[in-house]
Amino acid sequence: MAEQAATDLRVIDAETSGLRSIASDFSSDRQAFRNVSWGKAMMWIFLLSDTFVFSCFLISYMTARMSTTVPWPNTSEVFALTIGGTSLPLILIAIMTFVLISSSGTMAMAVNFGYRRDRKRTAILMLATALLGATFVGMQAFEWTKLIHEGVRPWTNPWGAAQFGSSFFMITGFHGTHVTFGVIFLLVIARKVWRGDFDHERRGFFTSRKGRYESVEIMGLYWHFVDLVWVFIFAFFYLW
Amino acid sequence: MVDVPLGPAGAVAPSDLDDVELYHPHSWVTKYVFSQDAKVIAIQYAFVALSVGLIALVLSWLMRLQLGFPGVFAFIDASAYYQFITMHGMMMVVYVLTALFLGGFGNYLIPLMIGARDMVFPYVNMLSFWVYFLAVLVLVASFFAPGGPTGAGWTLYPPQAILSGTPGGQDWGIILMLSSLIIFIIGFTMGGLNYVVTVLQARARGMTLMRMPLTVWGIFTASFMALLAFPALFVGAVMMLFDRIFGTSFFVPAIVEMGQPLDRNGGSPLLFQHLFWFFGHPEVYIVALPAFGIVSDLISTHARRNIFGYRMMVWALLAIGALSFVVWAHHMYVSGMNPYFGFFFATTTLIIAVPTAIKVYNWILTLWRGNIHLTLPMLFALAFIVTFVNGGLTGLFLGNVVVDVPLSDTMFVVAHFHMVMGVAPILVIFGAIYHWYPKVTGRMLNETLGRIHFWVTFLGAYAIFFPMHYLGLMGIPRRYHDIGDMAFVPPSAHTLNAFITIVALVVGATQLLFVFNLFWSLRHGRLAGGNPWHATTLEWQTPETPPPHGNWGKTVPTVYRWAYDYSVPGADQDFLPQNQPGITSVVPGASHG
Ligand code: HEM
Numbered sequence: 001m002a003e004q005a006a007t008d009l010r011v012i013d014a015e016t017s018g019l020r021s022i023a024s025d026f027s028s029d030r031q032a033f034r035n036v037s038w039g040k041a042m043m044w045i046f047l048l049s050d051t052f053v054f055s056c057f058l059i060s061y062m063t064a065r066m067s068t069t070v071p072w073p074n075t076s077e078v079f080a081l082t083i084g085g086t087s088l089p090l091i092l093i094a095i096m097t098f099v100l101i102s103s104s105g106t107m108a109m110a111v112n113f114g115y116r117r118d119r120k121r122t123a124i125l126m127l128a129t130a131l132l133g134a135t136f137v138g139m140q141a142f143e144w145t146k147l148i149h150e151g152v153r154p155w156t157n158p159w160g161a162a163q164f165g166s167s168f169f170m171i172t173g174f175h176g177t178h179v180t181f182g183v184i185f186l187l188v189i190a191r192k193v194w195r196g197d198f199d200h201e202r203r204g205f206f207t208s209r210k211g212r213y214e215s216v217e218i219m220g221l222y223w224h225f226v227d228l229v230w231v232f233i234f235a236f237f238y239l240w
Numbered sequence: 241m242v243d244v245p246l247g248p249a250g251a252v253a254p255s256d257l258d259d260v261e262l263y264h265p266h267s268w269v270t271k272y273v274f275s276q277d278a279k280v281i282a283i284q285y286a287f288v289a290l291s292v293g294l295i296a297l298v299l300s301w302l303m304r305l306q307l308g309f310p311g312v313f314a315f316i317d318a319s320a321y322y323q324f325i326t327m328h329g330m331m332m333v334v335y336v337l338t339a340l341f342l343g344g345f346g347n348y349l350i351p352l353m354i355g356a357r358d359m360v361f362p363y364v365n366m367l368s369f370w371v372y373f374l375a376v377l378v379l380v381a382s383f384f385a386p387g388g389p390t391g392a393g394w395t396l397y398p399p400q401a402i403l404s405g406t407p408g409g410q411d412w413g414i415i416l417m418l419s420s421l422i423i424f425i426i427g428f429t430m431g432g433l434n435y436v437v438t439v440l441q442a443r444a445r446g447m448t449l450m451r452m453p454l455t456v457w458g459i460f461t462a463s464f465m466a467l468l469a470f471p472a473l474f475v476g477a478v479m480m481l482f483d484r485i486f487g488t489s490f491f492v493p494a495i496v497e498m499g500q501p502l503d504r505n506g507g508s509p510l511l512f513q514h515l516f517w518f519f520g521h522p523e524v525y526i527v528a529l530p531a532f533g534i535v536s537d538l539i540s541t542h543a544r545r546n547i548f549g550y551r552m553m554v555w556a557l558l559a560i561g562a563l564s565f566v567v568w569a570h571h572m573y574v575s576g577m578n579p580y581f582g583f584f585f586a587t588t589t590l591i592i593a594v595p596t597a598i599k600v601y602n603w604i605l606t607l608w609r610g611n612i613h614l615t616l617p618m619l620f621a622l623a624f625i626v627t628f629v630n631g632g633l634t635g636l637f638l639g640n641v642v643v644d645v646p647l648s649d650t651m652f653v654v655a656h657f658h659m660v661m662g663v664a665p666i667l668v669i670f671g672a673i674y675h676w677y678p679k680v681t682g683r684m685l686n687e688t689l690g691r692i693h694f695w696v697t698f699l700g701a702y703a704i705f706f707p708m709h710y711l712g713l714m715g716i717p718r719r720y721h722d723i724g725d726m727a728f729v730p731p732s733a734h735t736l737n738a739f740i741t742i743v744a745l746v747v748g749a750t751q752l753l754f755v756f757n758l759f760w761s762l763r764h765g766r767l768a769g770g771n772p773w774h775a776t777t778l779e780w781q782t783p784e785t786p787p788p789h790g791n792w793g794k795t796v797p798t799v800y801r802w803a804y805d806y807s808v809p810g811a812d813q814d815f816l817p818q819n820q821p822g823i824t825s826v827v828p829g830a831s832h833g
């Protein structure tokens with residue numbers, strides 16, 4: 001009798017949708033998320049953890065901004081560029097944001113072509129994504145240089161609360177590091193795609209595991225995440 | 241009718257590929273040093289963690305010597321005392337307990353208990369250990385750095401942690417401590433992702449979540465919590481490193497140091513406390529939940545009785561895990577906060593007592609009319625229950641704002657947290673080692689040495705920490721190098737302190753006996769066979785003991801029942817292994833949990 005219930009539970013087919021399918025996935029054996037590969041599951045959970053990291057950074061920055069006794073510098077002036085005699089507030093950041101969001105587009109296309117096993121296009125689109133990412137980091141380096149020339153340091157700046165420089169370098173630096181790692185991995189995976197590793201099941205250099213086109217998608221998850229985080233940094237640090 | 245495992249659904253699930261994907265080492269180095277086998281990694285983790293534990297133990301002796309016989313040991317001056325306290329606390333909590341439960345037991349038991357061949361990403365798993373090892377090296381290096389290790393207290397509260405009045409504050413100490421923590425967190429993340437994904441996505445056929453042994457549930461929940469709690473410590477550590485190295489003022493308000501106003505202002509010391517305890521409180525449960533899980537399995541196995549209320553146990557674990565993220569500010573009652581916040585955090589804190597009490601009742605009901613074998617693992621498990629209840633009760637005192645405020649920063653707190661997160665989990669670790677050592681080595685640990693070890697440790701721990709409650713109620717402060725001759729300190733307090741110290745030395749020495757036992761039994765222990773405890777879980781059903789690379793030989797087991805089929809009526813043995821088909825479970829519905 002008890003066993004009857006057990007088998008019934010298992011009979012629930014994969015077609016059921018919504019909450020019931022979640023429940024049946026979770027009560028199934030072997031996998032809680034059916035047809036989600038190990039790599040993808042790992043990336044999702046890593047991103048959840050990383051979300052906590054960025055949230056802590058952003059909340060800490062907001063706390064610092066509220067606790068400091070000196071006024072906060074006006075970001076639209078600080079981050080303005082003078083082009084052709086007119087001062088354009090946040091122009092560089094706007095371009096950077098545009099570049100990064102576009103790179104999410106090329107990434108999404110790369111994933112699509114990856115699953116069609118279109119090696120060439122996938123690789124090219126990934127390279128394009130990497131290039132856009134590198135451009136973003138380059139512009140960030142330009143921004144850092146400009147601010148450093150103007151006297152902004154982690155511990156001080158000419159316009160107001162010292163925490164401005166501290167938070168700026170820390171948060172954009174941490175995000176920039178994420179983008180940089182993303183670019184490196186994009187290049188590595190693009191090379192694998194180009195060489196046809198995923199078609200010939202060539203084993204990885206470190207892990208000695210066979211690669212699959214899914215790597216492109218997993219890479220994409222990370223990349224979209226980094227872009228999304230930037231939107232929050234943009235909103236909370238630059239626009240506020 | 242027997243429960244038939246599920247067929248592959250649609251596309252080929254990745255777990256069907258695991259035989260192909262298993263990495264096979266070829267050289268001695270890749271087998272035993274840079275090994276990707278979770279079992280080897282587990283032993284590496286355990287070995288390093290236990291070694292750090294010995295260092296932390298020696299530090300506790302030194303502290304006790306100073307407290308028991310103030311001034312007799314000239315080299316333990318105030319600075320040294322604070323350095324010992326800090327390193328002792330941080331090592332015990334993070335580098336010993338967390339690493340041992342998750343890195344050690346997690347690596348060994350998860351794949352074996354859920355019927356997998358290895359962790360899902362063995363290479364990353366290997367990196368995890370080596371990064372952890374690096375973190376330990378950096379931490380230990382601070383003993384040799386100019387200025388010595390940091391003396392900021394394990395909570396590392398700024399601004400004192402980075403100012404010159406604190407040992408290591410303006411030297412290397414605090415930098416190495418924070419760097420080591422950051423490295424540890426990176427290493428843990430690699431391991432933690434593995435543990436979580438392996439449990440979620442790589443179980444054997446028939447192994448549903450609700451059939452997993454509670455050990456796996458405990459380690460799984462704790463790993464998941466750690467992935468969400470460590471980020472706060474990570475961010476706090478990065479920001480404090482900025483404050484220390486670049487002179488930023490995240491945590492430093494306008495301040496006067498040694499009579500000199502510093503060129504800093506506007507930082508928030510409270511911010512660090514929030515970040516620290518957002519990590520710190522869940523950390524308590526990161527250590528406790530694996531202990532809960534393991535203890536459930538020890539009790540059930542050694543009382544030959546199915547666990548009482550399995551489902552409730554699982555939900556209680558998850559509830560405790562979730563609740564522990566909303567109680568952190570109970571560590572900050574004396575830091576000052578809006579009374580409504582205090583009320584909120586006191587309420588959530590006390591609510592945690594409900595699922596925790598459920599677990600304790602279920603353990604007792606499991607023992608109720610069980611066929612209790614007083615084996616070493618069972619003794620340690622029983623000792624755990626008593627100790628944990630004890631520490632939990634003082635926790636109810638400290639959870640209330642008005643009671644906490646006078647007790648905070650006294651020896652009462654030291655007694656409380658040593659009971660609940662020092663002694664209790666350590667008892668489980670010992671019990672677990674006595675329980676699983678036969679699987680790891682093929683031999684039993686020596687029983688006589690084990691019993692001496694148990695009784696001295698158990699009674700000794702009470703002799704050490706019980707009196708501290710009284711010292712605390714008397715008002716003896718915590719983190720004091722020398723309480724001196726204050727009017728409120730009666731001479732008997734000094735006698736008590738000397739007594740505690742002597743017991744602590746004896747208990748410490750007994751741990752060396754345990755270490756000796758670990759090595760001695762490797763060669764001389766009684767041969768254990770594959771399943772000495774007649775346990776049901778999968779790790780005892782491996783074709784070979786110790787289990788070889790790949791764990792299961794040719795075929796991965798199929799699971800037909802939950803983990804607690806002991807004393808099933810009508811069965812010819814008093815236990816039914818999880819991979820044995822036929823015969824209904826004891827509890828209706830238990831076959832699927
Ligand atoms: C033989 C066993 C142990 C002895 C004798 C011992 C002794 C001590 C002593 C004397 C202190 C300093 C009290 C003070 O002056 O405030 C202390 C602090 C502490 N211990 Fe232990 N301890 C032991 C085991 C453990 C274990 C297993 C843990 C694991 C959680 C632990 C965690 C801590 C922590 C977190 C602190 C606080 C450090 C601080 O105030 O910054 N101890 N211990």
Ligand SMILES: [Cu+2]
Nearest residue numbers: 521524570571
């Ligand atoms: Cu707490």
